[in-house]
Amino acid sequence: MIELERVTKIYPGSEVPAVDSVNLNIAEGDICILIGSSGCGKTTLMRMMNRLEPITSGFIRIGGESIMDKDVTALRRSIGYAIQQIGLFPHMTVYDNIATVPHLLGWDKKRIDERVDELLNMVQLPPDIFRFRYPRELSGGQAQRIGVTRAMATDPPVMLMDEPFGAIDPINREVLQDEFLKIQEKLKKTIVFVTHDIHEAIKMGDKIALLDAGQLVQYGTPEELLTQPKNRFVKDFVGADRALKRLNLLKVRDAMLTNPTHCHGEDPSETILEHMIENELSYLLVADREDNLKGYVNLEELQGHHGNVRDVVRPMTLTVKPEQNLKDALSKMLSYDLGIVVAMDDDGKIAGVLNSRTLVSVVGETYDERGGHWGRITTKGRII
């Protein structure tokens, strides 16, 4: 969708290129993260894509057509741009800021009103409170959210977002990231997204482009950067706590054991107790006939109990969905002392179960310095 070919930018009067012969191919519907230290050329690269910055040499094509052949106004209207400095018009209300481009495109008032409300709700700013505020009456994080909604106002197929959540506290940031990913799932826009935060990059990116001093060092999926860092620079950049980052990246579905053994509420306690002792189980999941999770039973409570399992079942309220990431699963797992967490489908049926051993086997990889590859540590301390 967006193709960069040997794109170079040398600012007038500068000796060194700010962007140095970058080749990049961004697929339609992908979120491509640009990441790298301050001054490495992220904003410059982005601004060349909508011709806010002239290209010194090289080519940029969007949808197969060189951006130089497009009408510059039409090009910019087809690309939403949330700038790093937020850049709200100070003398205009939130409403008018968001409505700028819809207005230029001649939308009627009703359509604009609805769109503004929809976008404000999306970024968790109640329209009734925020619609008619001025930028000076907003906190930095609120202003930034308005900046993002303004870029999205006319639903452009391509979005350039320069550190869109940079000024937002970690908790609201997670909420916005999740909200944003949910919307992206539906809209499938092509998004170029700058961040300094490697966790955000791993969570949000379909692909990550790591830049250093204007050059593209590695371009690949988050998984590739974590598990196959091309060189020392990438390895250091993605950081030492790779295992934890992989938790963020992998889904419950990737690690869960499917078809976990379980019993049913109407099973006799004595039979289940016998079964658990034979199989050395300290707990067992309980479901109804349709495999809907009812909770679990443990050994102590079954001992000496006469009747049905359903009388001693304990509720299991913290469950996960197969599409949640393993970090969420781990935090829920730690809330029970069972060392497991159950994955449930949308309709309440047991999809699988995660235990601490499966988690460790999924993320417990390490880098073999001598062999130059990633692998699991064996009990003898070897990396295979």
Ligand SMILES: Nc1ncnc2c1ncn2[C@@H]1O[C@H](COP(=O)(O)OP(=O)(O)OP(=O)(O)O)[C@@H](O)[C@H]1O
């Ligand atoms: N208008 C300009 N004129 C001259 N040099 C510039 C101009 N804009 C940026 N630069 C230089 O180009 C390089 C890349 O800047 P750029 O703003 O693209 O970095 P960045 O990766 O976005 O950094 P940050 O993470 O701090 O936002 C820097 O060395 C910067 O000083």
Ligand SMILES: [Mg+2]
């Ligand atoms: Mg920048």
